[in-house]
Every structure is written in structure tokens, then in C-alpha cells.
Amino acid sequence: MNYSYVSFIQCRLACLCLAFTAVCCSVQNASAEEGMYPMSELKQLDLPSRGIELTAEQLFNPQAISLVDGVCRVNGCTGSFVSPTGLIITNHHCAYGAIQQASQGSHDYLSSGFKADSLSDEIPAPDYTVRVTQDYRDISAEVLAVVQPGMSYLERSEAIEKKSKEIELAAEQANPGLRAEVAEMFAGKTYVLFQYVYLRDIRLVFAPPQSVGNFGGEVDNWMWPRHTGDFSFMRAYTAPDGSSASYSVDNIPYQPKRFVQVSVEGVQEEDAVFLLGYPGRTARHKTAAFLNYEEHVRLPTLIELYNWQIEVMTAAGEGDREVEIKHASRMRSLSNVEKRSRGQLQGLRRAHLAEKRRATEAELQAFIESDSARKAKYGELLKEIQAVYQEMEQLAPLEFNLQQLRSASRAAAIAYFIVDAASERQKPDLDRESAYMERNWEQSLQSLKSSVNDYHAATDEILLAGMMERLKAVEAGPVTEALKRQFAASIVPMESVQQWLARTSVGEWEFVERYAAQTPQTLAQTDDPILQLMLELYPTYLELRDREKTREGRLSELYGSLIEIKQQFAKSDFVPDANATLRFTCGHVRRYSPADAVVMLPLTTLSGVIDKTTGKAPFDTPSEVVEKFEADELGRYRNATLNDVPVAILYDTDTTGGNSGSPIFNAKGELVGVNFDRCFEATINDFAWDQSYSRSIGVDIRYVLWLTDVVYGAERLIEEMGVKH
Known part of the structure; x- marks a missing residue:
């Protein structure tokens, strides 16, 4: 009924x-036990x-x-x-990307669901990996030993990052077949090395129709009562000898130690x-300044940007199921984050959480100032943390739009990867950004291939032009000059973008795969307009990366000190x-x-x-x-x-x-x-x-x-x- x-x-x-x-x-009266x-x-x-x-x-x-x-x-x-x-x-919704990728072509498994009747019918999900935790150990002393007096915050961040990579690679060499990953537990204080079984051949086995797996859609998302059959089955495979391997018809089902x-x-x-x-990530030990930044800057901006992208992709898919499927995975992800962010924003405002945390910090500050030694060491701590978030707030219009340019537009995202890879792959392996290291390169290329598969020029015209309009409105020196050069032939970004996308080849995998292996010198000779755009903007993206790492290094040190003094104040440890x-x-x-x-x-x-x-x-x-x-x-x-x-x-x-x-x-x-x-x-x-x-x-x-x-x-x-x- x-x-x-x-x-x-x-x-x-x-x-x-x-x-x-x-x-x-x-x-206000939340339990201290998390x-x-x-x-x-x-x-x-x-x-x-x-x-x-x-x-x-x-x-x-x-x-x-x-x-x-x-x-x-x-x-x-x-x-x-x-x-x-x-x-x-x-x-x-976790298997959604695999279902979506398998649906492109003659099959629409999002609508009909999928059932493999035998092992041979199970569909490869090349974008997926599976990890099983095997062991962990504290490596804080090893990591922090590289931090030297007089280091800049950028140097501190880069030194910790490089040392973490060295530890990971050493652990993998000592334990063939395992994957190692360093995780920061308390910012700037504790680091733990986790070791995982790492499986790379994952296949789709069974998924109900989307009308079951996402019953209620965004109306019911984050709501109760709920009636969603949000489940799917996948399977992990290994090489015949039990070692981790990429997809092969010769691979066999993985045998876990325990099921x-x-x-x-x-x-x-x-x-x-x-x-x-x-x-994922929580922020329960962050300060009132962080909560203020979330409430007044990041969350409102993200909600507005994501709603706009969802509207564009929804309109593009109306009446065209093939286009709708191309956008399905991104739209579901964006919708989920947008609604969660809306709930977080409402919660922050109605709970006055930043105000309450400021009151708690006032008590902490009084405790600090009640002792001369504490005051000398921690007296300016909260002000210094606040200064970082104030800088982030001032630069948010530029930084958010730069980040979203290479996220909202598939063409820009693909071009950025090509340009960044050309630069990073020239460096020694340990000095590269993580995505371009040898241990991650195969999976990074596979993710790039999926982005190319999901590219739709007509949608990208609107998204790329919209982001360019936003960036044009930001007075930001080199970025503004770069955009002026790109728009020299046209006053309206949409006109330029339409011309660029008509001439670009970033939607063709053969082109992308070839250019992802090129050097910066070769890329400089390209006449592809989207690559030219990204080459113009790339120095600004490098500045943004360094600025983010500088903040990371600074906040890591400051939050490490904050945990120290909070433990003294509360006379207890924290999760x-x-x-x-x-x-x-x-x-x-x-x-x-x-x-x-x-x-x-x-x-x-x-x-x-x-x-x-x-x-x-x-x-x-x-x-x-x-x-x-x-x-x-x-x-x-x-x-x-x-x-x-x-x-x-x-x-x-x-x-x-x-x-x-x-x-x-x-x-x-x-x-x-x-x-x-x-x-x-x-x-x-x-x-x-x-x-x-x-x-x-x-x-x-x-x-x-x-x-x-x-x-x-x-x-x-x-x-x-x-x-x-």
C-alpha cells in the first residue's frame, strides 16, 4: 500500500x-569518554x-x-x-563505483542490480583495493628524530613526510607482500606504523538494484526511520601462490585467516x-578557532559549491541514461557530503559549539597563566593556533576555488594529474608526492582512467566555465594574470571553455596515458588548450601545496603542545x-x-x-x-x-x-x-x-x-x- x-x-x-x-x-555536558x-x-x-x-x-x-x-x-x-x-x-554505496563502472555500455547494473552465478562471472573492480590490518607499532621517536631546531614549518612537514615514507618502504622490504602506512595519531606527538595485507584484485559479486541499495535516496539520507538495503558483496583474489596481484584470469579467491x-x-x-x-577523520581535539572556520567559511562554501555541481550534473543526465550513469558515482558522493555538511553546520550553529569550546579554552588559558613555567611555554599557544585559521579564512576564496577547479571539472582534474606527474616523476622516489611513487603509480593510473571514462564534455563546459568565473572574481596576482592570458581571445569564460574542450584530447585515454609519462619539457611544447591552462596555473598550485604543508607543520607542532597542556589540565589521557x-x-x-x-x-x-x-x-x-x-x-x-x-x-x-x-x-x-x-x-x-x-x-x-x-x-x-x- x-x-x-x-x-x-x-x-x-x-x-x-x-x-x-x-x-x-x-x-555542553558531553561525556569525556569517546x-x-x-x-x-x-x-x-x-x-x-x-x-x-x-x-x-x-x-x-x-x-x-x-x-x-x-x-x-x-x-x-x-x-x-x-x-x-x-x-x-x-x-x-561503498561498491557504487564498481557498479557504476560495470554499468557503462550495454548493461545498467545500477538499475537492475547484479548477480554473478559463478566465480567466472564476477566483474573486476580495478579502482578497488582491500587492506587487512596485521600489526602496528609506535614509531614516534623515529619520526620526530628528524625534526631539528631552526627548521621552518615547511621543512618540518617535509622532513616528517619523507621519514614516514622511508619507514614504510623499509617495512615493506622486510615484510614482502605487506603494505605499510604511517599514521599520525596525536598531531605532532605520536606516530604509528600499521602493516596490512594489501589486495589489488577485487571483483563485484552481488549488488541489489539501486532502488533497494539506495531506497529513499537523499530524502532519507542521514535520517531515521530508514528502510535502505545498503549492502553489496565483493570478493578479493590473489595470485595462485597467494601473493597480492593485479587482476588476472589465473588469480584465485583470497583465503583470509579468519572470516x-x-x-x-x-x-x-x-x-x-x-x-x-x-x-575517517574527526576533529574533537581541535580548537574554537577551527570550529569558527568550519562554521563560517569551509562548510558554507562547500555546501554552495557542491549543490551547484549536483544541479549541473542532474540537468545533464535528464533524458540521457548513459550520461546519468557517468555522473552517478560523483553525484552520490557529493550529495552525501553536502547533506552531512549541512547537518554539521546546523549542529555547530544551534549547539553554539565554538562558543562553548572558547569557554573551555578560557579555563585552560587561566590554568596556563596560573604558573609562570606553563605561561612561558604555552601562554601564546591558543593565539598562535587562531592565527593559522585566520590566515586560512583570508585566503579561502582563492584556495577553495583553485581546489575545486581541479575537482569539479574532469578535464582540469586530468590535466592537473598529467602536469603534476611530469614534474613529480622526475624526482627521486622518496621525494615525490605519494600518488606518483612507484608503489602507488599503478593504482593512480587506474583511478585516472576511471576519471577519463566518466568525462562528459557538455557537463564539463558548464563546470569548468563556472569555476573560471569564480576565479576571475578573485584578485590574486599570478592567478589573475594567468587567467587574463587564457581569456585574451574571449570576454566570456564559456566561449573560451567551449573552444578549449572542442580541441582538447584529455577525454581520450590513449592520449592521457601517453602524456602522463612525459617530461615537463615535452609538455611545454603541447598545443592542447586544457594542458596549456594547467601549465599556466601550475606554479600557483605548487605555492598552494607548500602553503598547505607549512600550515600542516605549524599546526602539527602547535596541536602537539595543546595535547600536552590539556592532559596536564584534565589530569587524564584522551582517545x-x-x-x-x-x-x-x-x-x-x-x-x-x-x-x-x-x-x-x-x-x-x-x-x-x-x-x-x-x-x-x-x-x-x-x-x-x-x-x-x-x-x-x-x-x-x-x-x-x-x-x-x-x-x-x-x-x-x-x-x-x-x-x-x-x-x-x-x-x-x-x-x-x-x-x-x-x-x-x-x-x-x-x-x-x-x-x-x-x-x-x-x-x-x-x-x-x-x-x-x-x-x-x-x-x-x-x-x-x-x-x-
């Missing part, structure tokens, strides 16, 4: 306004009191097989192995759950901000009240999917799903209490971007769901976390299994996962 969804959305948005008012109060724990902190946690039946060693043990061996990083997301032959479950056991029983309200995953390394978080399947007299229950059902269905995007449930529901073919995935198939779960764990695809485990370490989102109120989590309003959203494993098994008949995957009939 169908019903009008408009009134429900209006009611829910009204509740959100009230919810942010509640957040204003709760942020929930994204590095593996090094597991032994400090009282797991039984949190309802977890596993020990710290059963969760992570570099000397033995543990649950972590069944969890992996899938590009910028998380996934988990659910079979002994490398089958991975992650989110539909995760799926629980058909699922969870009930108030059950304990925990997640392992690779959350480091998330940084895309492996973390643990736990909580319970739990309802919440976002506004007065409003209670959100923690489980949604298949009946709710049908109730929301309108037959039009984004609520156009596939007919095969509706038919199975109407025939009451729910099978063993029916929950007795609900008399229905559970669809989504709500729980009070601490998550952020990068936790997408994280396995949701029950107390025994069995898979009961896949994390994919947060509630709108919780978008502020990146800046301040509180259990009272922090709610994450996952797809219930019973809905995953029902769709995979009953609706789409992928019995081989059900059997492979050991889910017995």
Missing part, C-alpha cells in the same frame, strides 16, 4: 529542529561491563588469529570477510553490539581523533527521543518499505520485492516478535565516515548487520560526541539474507556463508 510521504517528512524535519536544540544542552578506540586501548576497556563476551585478545591479537582478521578496509570504507574464499560484505560468522537470529532492542572499522586506522566502538540497539513526545524505535521492517513505496524514485521498490512480500515469502528471516523481516537497526555506537560497511557484531562476535549511516543529529559527532544523541544506522543481516536468498536467488552465496537452510 502507498501513502503520502510528504507530511511525514515535514514532521520529521520539524523534529530535527527541536533535536538540535536538545543537542545544544547535551554537548568511543572510537584504537586497538592499543582494548585491554584498558572493561568489555564485560559493556556486554561484550569476547576478550581483548579475541578481538585483536597480532600474534594469533583474531576477529580483526575478518575485517578489512575497502577503499575508503570498511568490509568483512564472510566466507573462507574471500567473499566481502560492505555497503552498496566472520553470520547470525540469522539478528538482534533485539537493548542487545549489546560492537563495530570494528576504519573511521586520539579518528584517522582511517582500525578502531573499536560499542553500544546497544537502542531507541531515542529526538524531540519532546517523539520516540524513535530501533528496528524498521519490510512492511515499512512497502508502506513508503510510491512507485517513483526514490521510493520505487522493485516488483520482485513487493511480490515476495505480498506472497508472505519471508522464510526463516521473519522475526517472531515483529512478525516481519527487520530492515534497519539503530544503535548508540560512535561512528563517522569510513565506518560505512563496518560489521555490526553481537556480543559473541557474530555478524548481525552492516553499518551505513548516522542520524542527522549525529552529524555533529565529528566535532563533539555524546551518547544521548549519537545514533548510527545499519542494515539488518536478516534483510540482507532475505533479499540475497529469497528475492534474488543467490543460493550459492548463502551456502558459501554457511547459512544453512
Whole structure:
């Protein structure tokens, strides 16, 4: 049955306004204990009191097989192995790029979904890599030993970067087959070397139609209640000898040390759950000056720029499915970030978070000034940090537009890569930017090839001309002069851009591949207009890179000092901000009240999917799903209490971007769901976390299994996962 969804959305948005008012109060009294724990902190946690039946060693043990061996990083997301032959479950939106790339041509797997009936039918996803954490060790002393008195901030940043690369390469040489990566845990203070199994042959196995995997679209994104089947299956492969290898028909499925056991029983309200995953970046230890910059500069600018790009690409794809598919992955990513940023901006404003952090910093400053030794060392610390963000604010119009020029326009992005590669590839390997080092070059070229595949000249005309208009309005010396030279033949950027794109070859892979291997001297002779434009702007981009590294070096040192004095002031240690390394978080399947007299229950059902269905995007449930529901073919995935198939779960764990695809485990370490989102109120989590309003959203494993098994008949995957009939 169908019903009008408009009134429900209006009611829910009204509740959100009230919810942010509640957040204003709760942020001030936020618990000091945050929930994204590095593996090094597991032994400090009282797991039984949190309802977890596993020990710290059963969760992570570099000397033995543990649950972590069944969890992996899938590009910028998380996934988990659910079979002994490398089958991975992650989110539909995490596999979206692979589905989109496979859809170009005669197949539209975004619309129809995809099911491989055998291993040979699984589709390569060359843009994807998978990592499995093997070990870690603190290398802070080694890294910081290169910092010498009298270094400029740029020199400091570059010295730390180069030393980190040296350590990574040395670790990889000592451990063939593993990938090494240095991560800064506390800015300017602690550095950890992580070692990973690194898999490069990843293939698409199963994906439901987009109308299931993205049911509700941007209307429901970041919202509860939710009814999205946001899951897909992929598989990792290795060379026949088990070593990491690029795609080959001779490769065999990867055999993980451990795979995760799926629980058909699922969870009930108030059950304990925990997640392992690779959350992106949080900013809970940043200052009020940073929050002010986010609130007044970065977030408003990003929201406006992304909305404009989304509108352009939406219009370009109307009536042309091929063009729509080309833009699909970028649009979904932009839409997700835009809505999250909107939630963060509203949260910052309504919670007055910058103001509250300034009050906390005033107390810290008083503590500093109460002791002459502390005052001598830390007295100007907060002012110095503020000065960095003030400089960023002043330069934001130029820097944002320069960055977006090479991001919004595919042609500019491709040209920038070619010009930058020509310069960087002339340097010794350790001195290159990371993307151009030998260890990363193959994957960088593959990503570039995907950008070329997604290039659409008519869309790029609007995006490139729009960004040029923005840059023309910025008085910025060399940039302004470079643009004047480029526009010498035309007053209107669109006229110039149309001529450039008519003559450029950056949309042709053979040309791009050839020119990506050229020297700067060869590029200087080119008559390709987009490459000429980027050659004109390249010195400014180099200045921007140096300025960013200078800031990084300065803030790294300053925030290192801030952590020192905060620990003295609070007389306690802190959990480091998330940084895309492996973390643990736990909580319970739990309802919440976002506004007065409003209670959100923690489980949604298949009946709710049908109730929301309108037959039009984004609520156009596939007919095969509706038919199975109407025939009451729910099978063993029916929950007795609900008399229905559970669809989504709500729980009070601490998550952020990068936790997408994280396995949701029950107390025994069995898979009961896949994390994919947060509630709108919780978008502020990146800046301040509180259990009272922090709610994450996952797809219930019973809905995953029902769709995979009953609706789409992928019995081989059900059997492979050991889910017995």
C-alpha cells in the first residue's frame, strides 16, 4: 500500500529542529569518554561491563588469529570477510563505483542490480583495493628524530613526510607482500606504523538494484526511520601462490585467516553490539578557532559549491541514461557530503559549539597563566593556533576555488594529474608526492582512467566555465594574470571553455596515458588548450601545496603542545581523533527521543518499505520485492516478535565516515548487520560526541539474507556463508 510521504517528512524535519536544540544542552555536558578506540586501548576497556563476551585478545591479537582478521578496509570504507574464499560484505554505496563502472555500455547494473552465478562471472573492480590490518607499532621517536631546531614549518612537514615514507618502504622490504602506512595519531606527538595485507584484485559479486541499495535516496539520507538495503558483496583474489596481484584470469579467491560468522537470529532492542572499522577523520581535539572556520567559511562554501555541481550534473543526465550513469558515482558522493555538511553546520550553529569550546579554552588559558613555567611555554599557544585559521579564512576564496577547479571539472582534474606527474616523476622516489611513487603509480593510473571514462564534455563546459568565473572574481596576482592570458581571445569564460574542450584530447585515454609519462619539457611544447591552462596555473598550485604543508607543520607542532597542556589540565589521557586506522566502538540497539513526545524505535521492517513505496524514485521498490512480500515469502528471516523481516537497526555506537560497511557484531562476535549511516543529529559527532544523541544506522543481516536468498536467488552465496537452510 502507498501513502503520502510528504507530511511525514515535514514532521520529521520539524523534529530535527527541536533535536538540535536538545543537542545544544547535551554537548555542553558531553561525556569525556569517546568511543572510537584504537586497538592499543582494548585491554584498558572493561568489555564485560559493556556486554561484550569476547576478550581483548579475541578481538585483536597480532600474534594469533583474531576477529580483526575478518575485517578489512575497502577503499575508503570498511568490509568483512564472510566466507573462507574471500567473499566481502560492505555497503552498496561503498561498491557504487564498481557498479557504476560495470554499468557503462550495454548493461545498467545500477538499475537492475547484479548477480554473478559463478566465480567466472564476477566483474573486476580495478579502482578497488582491500587492506587487512596485521600489526602496528609506535614509531614516534623515529619520526620526530628528524625534526631539528631552526627548521621552518615547511621543512618540518617535509622532513616528517619523507621519514614516514622511508619507514614504510623499509617495512615493506622486510615484510614482502605487506603494505605499510604511517599514521599520525596525536598531531605532532605520536606516530604509528600499521602493516596490512594489501589486495589489488577485487571483483563485484552481488549488488541489489539501486532502488533497494539506495531506497529513499537523499530524502532519507542521514535520517531515521530508514528502510535502505545498503549492502553489496565483493570478493578479493590473489595470485595462485597467494601473493597480492593485479587482476588476472589465473588469480584465485583470497583465503583470509579468519572470516566472520553470520547470525540469522539478528538482534533485539537493548542487545549489546560492537563495530570494528576504519573511521575517517574527526576533529574533537581541535580548537574554537577551527570550529569558527568550519562554521563560517569551509562548510558554507562547500555546501554552495557542491549543490551547484549536483544541479549541473542532474540537468545533464535528464533524458540521457548513459550520461546519468557517468555522473552517478560523483553525484552520490557529493550529495552525501553536502547533506552531512549541512547537518554539521546546523549542529555547530544551534549547539553554539565554538562558543562553548572558547569557554573551555578560557579555563585552560587561566590554568596556563596560573604558573609562570606553563605561561612561558604555552601562554601564546591558543593565539598562535587562531592565527593559522585566520590566515586560512583570508585566503579561502582563492584556495577553495583553485581546489575545486581541479575537482569539479574532469578535464582540469586530468590535466592537473598529467602536469603534476611530469614534474613529480622526475624526482627521486622518496621525494615525490605519494600518488606518483612507484608503489602507488599503478593504482593512480587506474583511478585516472576511471576519471577519463566518466568525462562528459557538455557537463564539463558548464563546470569548468563556472569555476573560471569564480576565479576571475578573485584578485590574486599570478592567478589573475594567468587567467587574463587564457581569456585574451574571449570576454566570456564559456566561449573560451567551449573552444578549449572542442580541441582538447584529455577525454581520450590513449592520449592521457601517453602524456602522463612525459617530461615537463615535452609538455611545454603541447598545443592542447586544457594542458596549456594547467601549465599556466601550475606554479600557483605548487605555492598552494607548500602553503598547505607549512600550515600542516605549524599546526602539527602547535596541536602537539595543546595535547600536552590539556592532559596536564584534565589530569587524564584522551582517545586520539579518528584517522582511517582500525578502531573499536560499542553500544546497544537502542531507541531515542529526538524531540519532546517523539520516540524513535530501533528496528524498521519490510512492511515499512512497502508502506513508503510510491512507485517513483526514490521510493520505487522493485516488483520482485513487493511480490515476495505480498506472497508472505519471508522464510526463516521473519522475526517472531515483529512478525516481519527487520530492515534497519539503530544503535548508540560512535561512528563517522569510513565506518560505512563496518560489521555490526553481537556480543559473541557474530555478524548481525552492516553499518551505513548516522542520524542527522549525529552529524555533529565529528566535532563533539555524546551518547544521548549519537545514533548510527545499519542494515539488518536478516534483510540482507532475505533479499540475497529469497528475492534474488543467490543460493550459492548463502551456502558459501554457511547459512544453512
